[in-house]
């Protein structure tokens with residue numbers, strides 16, 4: 001049998017995962033588990049780059065994230081699941097890579113400038129924030145990953161990772177493969193306000209939400225903005241509720257909604273209620289597993305300990321090669 005391709009990816013712990021995270025990344029990771037050797041980690045050091053002033057929630061967020069991962073279907077039998085800060089070798093490699101990374105590569109990184117502009121409530125003029133992609137490069141190449149499944153927003157970072165790996169190999173001899181970007185298609189679903197689904201916009205539906213919370217959030221969703229009254233025909237193709245129907249309702253229902261919306265035979269409130277019922281049913285198994293893992297913290301600890309061991313073994317081996325290559 002051909003060797004499985006090794007992939008690595010991480011997520012910053014931001015608390016409970018929402019459907020944007022689920023459709024945007026997690027489902028893709030879950031589907032890759034059978035055909036790849038997977039390393040998935042919680043990027044808690046990366047969370048510090050922008051939340052260094054208020055780190056007290058990070059432990060809870062880490063816990064929430066691993067519970068959501070396990071509930072959604074990431075499996076410790078198939079994948080190595082771990083916490084970035086447990087593997088100190090990432091930090092050592094980050095330090096070494098920082099020596100060979102030209103600062104202009106970081107300063108011209110488009111996500112760097114964007115974030116500095118967008119998160120203007122925080123002071124991000126730190127060394128750590130500028131060096132974010134160097135830490136990300138260390139996260140990836142320490143496992144000699146061949147691929148990195150990420151969304152389009154991360155492409156620039158993976159490009160910098162490849163440049164850093166190439167530069168290391170050029171200076172010190174070949175140690176690292178250059179990882180490919182495995183582009184994840186972005187979720188089409190939006191938040192209730194039709195902006196990108198995000199915790200900071202308060203417009204999200206969470207994997208661990210109760211049925212009541214899911215229904216309440218669904219009822220808040222903005223629909224076809226042109227449709228003021230039930231007697232106005234609607235346009236499902238521009239309606240976010242309809243995107244959810246396409247993901248969570250049976251085919252016949254989707255077809256009915258499409259026609260009835262255009263013919264003004266169905267009101268938006270009823271339409272949302274039907275969608276919410278299907279969403280609640282679809283998320284029930286995830287919600288149940290969430291409750292299970294929350295009630296069994298020891299089991300979760302053991303999974304993270306096992307991940308720490310596997311990841312640590314690989315990272316230790318790579319660092320031995322790195323230190324030899326740089327004569328330290």
Ligand code: TRP
Nearest residue numbers: 008009010011012043046136139
């Ligand atoms: N920067 C990624 C994000 O914000 C998270 C991340 C950190 C990551 N290290 C990584 C993703 C390594 C892939 C590989 O989503």
Ligand code: SF4
Nearest residue numbers: 234239241261268271
């Ligand atoms: Fe959207 Fe449904 Fe309202 Fe049509 S009826 S606009 S699909 S919520």
